[in-house]
Amino acid sequence: MSSLHGSCVQSEEQISMVILEANAHQLLLPTDDEGQNNVTENYFLH
DSSP states (O other): OHHHHHHHHHHHHHHHHHHHHHHHHHHHSOOOOHHHHHHHHHHHHO
């Protein structure tokens, strides 16, 4: 049971890292869409 829970936590951490990495790539990409930048800022504030 504990091993299953451990894999669950590990999966959530991997998903979080993927999301953060995706957001980092979005911030690095040159974009003229100010609205998208505002959405990203609001996401990090919450």
